[in-house]
Amino acid sequence: MSKEKLLEVTNLKKEFIVGKGKKKKIVKAVNSISFTLDKGETLGIVGESGCGKSTMGRSTIRLLEPTSGEVKFKGKNILEYNKLEMKNLRQQMQIIFQDPYSSLNPRLNVSELVGESLIAQKVFPSRNKDWEEHIHKITGLCGIANYQLNRYPHQFSGGQRQRIGIARALILNPEFVVCDEPVSALDVSIQSSIINLLVELQEQMNLSYLFISHDLSVVKHISDRIGVMYLGNMVELADKNALFDNPLHPYTVALLDSIPLPDPRIKKEFTPIEGDIPSNVNPPSGCAFRTRCTRAKDICAEKTPEFKDYGYNHFAACHFPMI
Numbered sequence: 001m002s003k004e005k006l007l008e009v010t011n012l013k014k015e016f017i018v019g020k021g022k023k024k025k026i027v028k029a030v031n032s033i034s035f036t037l038d039k040g041e042t043l044g045i046v047g048e049s050g051c052g053k054s055t056m057g058r059s060t061i062r063l064l065e066p067t068s069g070e071v072k073f074k075g076k077n078i079l080e081y082n083k084l085e086m087k088n089l090r091q092q093m094q095i096i097f098q099d100p101y102s103s104l105n106p107r108l109n110v111s112e113l114v115g116e117s118l119i120a121q122k123v124f125p126s127r128n129k130d131w132e133e134h135i136h137k138i139t140g141l142c143g144i145a146n147y148q149l150n151r152y153p154h155q156f157s158g159g160q161r162q163r164i165g166i167a168r169a170l171i172l173n174p175e176f177v178v179c180d181e182p183v184s185a186l187d188v189s190i191q192s193s194i195i196n197l198l199v200e201l202q203e204q205m206n207l208s209y210l211f212i213s214h215d216l217s218v219v220k221h222i223s224d225r226i227g228v229m230y231l232g233n234m235v236e237l238a239d240k241n242a243l244f245d246n247p248l249h250p251y252t253v254a255l256l257d258s259i260p261l262p263d264p265r266i267k268k269e270f271t272p273i274e275g276d277i278p279s280n281v282n283p284p285s286g287c288a289f290r291t292r293c294t295r296a297k298d299i300c301a302e303k304t305p306e307f308k309d310y311g312y313n314h315f316a317a318c319h320f321p322m323i
Contacts, residue, residue: 005075006176006208007037007060012069014052014059018281025281029055031232031288032069034307037176042202042209044223044240046216046255048277052232053212054098057178060210061093062086073176091121094169098181100161104153104168111135111149114167121172135171141201142167159190163197170201179211183218195222216259220244228252231288232280234307238314248316248323251289287319295320 014030029052037043045053058064060071062078071078078089097103104113115135118124124131136146142163153161162182169177179198183191199222201207213219219226220240227237228251236249247253257270275292278284284291290300299319307317 003038005036006039008072009060010034010070012059012071013067014055014064015067028232028280028283030059033234035227035237037208037210039208040206042211042223044211044219044226045229046213046219046226047229049214050277051229053229054180057180057210057212061095061178063095091172092174093176094174095178095180096165096169096182099185100158100165101153103165104161106153109150109152110144110164113164114139114171117172138171139167143197158186159194162186162194176208179209181213184213198222216255231278231283233288235289236316242312242314248310248314248321249318250293250295250322253322
């Protein structure tokens, strides 16, 4: 039985113009990325810092305006929506930000932080009893006690602040949530509790996640499928078990090899990626990874590899995949 497609992204591009006049340059932050997301699914996105993960996530929900491409939500291209249509759509798609402190207004208490969108979206006409009860319900699901609702962000720990951020994202009962590195700013001891909370909320509220992280171990725990990004490009996309057991792209192999083992007595040999990540102002011709790839040949500089299916919905963009 086929699953219902919630999100279909096709050839998404996001470019930034920096400088003026002769010094003007174009930064290709996201370069022709395509993927789908089923209802109730979690798609994990991983890659090095600066590869365009967060830009891609924010462009998907139009917090950043894409340069070109198509983003279909429930079959409709939201890049064609006007401001009023996008405002109404905000009830169905939300985002959890990376920094749980700078993303919260320090002048508002928890009730105001979580509940302000209910008034803005006219879900409730005012801060009445129903408004208050709905806030209690969602914050309770996120592990925030009622007696804490009159407190301000500086009175909470990092993990508690992220729970506030999660409650704020879920207060409108969305269907799709972009999780933009929601645990990377937290202590390792707190990360697991936040990840488990996200999993529980997904089951209770039938949520679909685009989960962005640089930590492959975290992504494997929460995701159904995983996409690997490099220099604005999607280089591999597969079921999480297929990606970990049989990676096809050399960059994915290098990322998996870099995961530390929990037992320091076990010796692990791997070949590190040499060189620095190229500039996305002047990316390499052909394959973006070729300047750091040990398998690169002449064709890698001459032709951009096709992002194609190698079987069982395992996609990769490489002239010489690890088959």
